[in-house]
Amino acid sequence: MNRNISIILPCFVAAFSVMSCGEHHHAESKEEAHLDHDHGEEIVIHHEEAERFGIKTTTIAPAEFHSIIPASGSIDYAPESNIMISSPVAGRLTFASRISVGSSISAGQLIADIRPEGVSGGNVDAAAKARMDAARRELDRITPLYADGIVTARDLNAARQAYQEAQAAYSSTAASGRVTSPIAGIVAALPANNNEIVGVGTPIATVVRQGRLTLRIEVAEKYYPALAGVTSCNILTPGADRWIALSELDGRKEGVVSGNATESRQGYVTVIFSFVNDGSVSPGAFAEVNMLSQPIPDVISIPAEAVTEQQGQTFAYRRIDDHGYEKVPVTCGMTDGRMIEIKSGLKPGDEVVTEGTVFVKLAETKGNAPEGHSHNH
Numbered sequence: 001m002n003r004n005i006s007i008i009l010p011c012f013v014a015a016f017s018v019m020s021c022g023e024h025h026h027a028e029s030k031e032e033a034h035l036d037h038d039h040g041e042e043i044v045i046h047h048e049e050a051e052r053f054g055i056k057t058t059t060i061a062p063a064e065f066h067s068i069i070p071a072s073g074s075i076d077y078a079p080e081s082n083i084m085i086s087s088p089v090a091g092r093l094t095f096a097s098r099i100s101v102g103s104s105i106s107a108g109q110l111i112a113d114i115r116p117e118g119v120s121g122g123n124v125d126a127a128a129k130a131r132m133d134a135a136r137r138e139l140d141r142i143t144p145l146y147a148d149g150i151v152t153a154r155d156l157n158a159a160r161q162a163y164q165e166a167q168a169a170y171s172s173t174a175a176s177g178r179v180t181s182p183i184a185g186i187v188a189a190l191p192a193n194n195n196e197i198v199g200v201g202t203p204i205a206t207v208v209r210q211g212r213l214t215l216r217i218e219v220a221e222k223y224y225p226a227l228a229g230v231t232s233c234n235i236l237t238p239g240a241d242r243w244i245a246l247s248e249l250d251g252r253k254e255g256v257v258s259g260n261a262t263e264s265r266q267g268y269v270t271v272i273f274s275f276v277n278d279g280s281v282s283p284g285a286f287a288e289v290n291m292l293s294q295p296i297p298d299v300i301s302i303p304a305e306a307v308t309e310q311q312g313q314t315f316a317y318r319r320i321d322d323h324g325y326e327k328v329p330v331t332c333g334m335t336d337g338r339m340i341e342i343k344s345g346l347k348p349g350d351e352v353v354t355e356g357t358v359f360v361k362l363a364e365t366k367g368n369a370p371e372g373h374s375h376n377h
Contacts, residue, residue: 043325043363055356057319060348065299065341066292068334069226073217073235073289075281078274081209083183087202091116091177095194099187107184111205114177114198132166139163185209213281215273217289224269227256229294233273234337235287243337244280251275290336300346301339306354307332308361316346317353317360325353325360
């Protein structure tokens with residue numbers, strides 16, 4: 001049976017808002033239906049409405065696709081980005097204002113002050129400075145005596161060595177108790193507590209450069225032979241609304257490590273990628289991963305957003321004229337998260353809705369709603 005579906009988009013968009021928002025006030029208004037009897041099973045959406053609601057189409061052309069290896073992974077800072085900052089002296093730790101985990105920091109910025117009070121054995125650095133000052137005075141005394149021939153070269157060399165050793169044991173920067181960051185970055189950890197007594201070498205802060213991140217992927221061993229052909233991957237993190245292609249973030253495969261050499265679970269191997277930290281991915285997050293393996297030429301594929309599912313079947317919407325669309329059943333193959341392989345249902349040259357699919361679907365499903373019914377909010 002042939003039928004025409006004609007609809008005014010503002011009407012069904014309002015109806016869609018009612019479905020998702022719960023209780024609303026309703027008002028009846030008359031809307032004129034647009035009828036066109038030239039097509040069967042046609043969804044009529046006029047150009048102005050399609051443009052208003054962001055309905056866009058793409059003409060299908062075969063292109064290269066990739067075999068997909070599904071996996072999961074975790075994201076962390078790259079090892080070379082981490083700088084551990086330790087206490088140069090023993091004493092009571094006091095963090096500078098506005099220093100906390102996650103705060104930005106510049107090179108040379110003060111992180112903390114360490115004061116010697118509360119440390120058993122006294123101020124070690126003050127003692128080191130006293131020894132250095134004494135060694136310097138002794139060297140100053142002996143130098144003119146050597147020039148006058150009163151002391152030997154051996155005495156002069158001994159005084160010089162004592163001064164150099166005392167100088168090496170004392171650092172004016174360390175003795176000041178001021179701890180600064182050698183790099184610009186983000187404070188990733190503060191393992192010591194404010195007002196805590198710390199010893200020399202106690203870790204007090206970790207600073208990371210905002211450079212590259214590392215993705216560690218755990219892959220089932222059965223995929224090991226195909227890992228040599230992996231070139232890149234797409235990832236989806238919890239809460240994200242889109243898949244991210246590492247190829248767009250200067251992603252690089254750093255290597256494949258067997259399970260025996262890593263902390264991987266038994267039956268898995270680890271694939272390591274690095275990529276630029278542009279702020280779209282949070283370090284410490286887990287990710288769903290689709291790795292791109294061997295290339296496959298001349299594959300018909302469409303964006304994942306272009307495919308809809310209804311009652312267990314998958315469909316796409318094909319444009320058939322200036323304001324007409326039709327629902328087409330499709331058989332899907334592999335997906336990399338962003339694109340889906342289409343095995344049947346579409347052919348090269350078809351013009352398929354790739355953006356605003358939800359509005360076309362609503363035009364179809366709301367086509368039999370009572371004429372003139374709308375919702376005002």
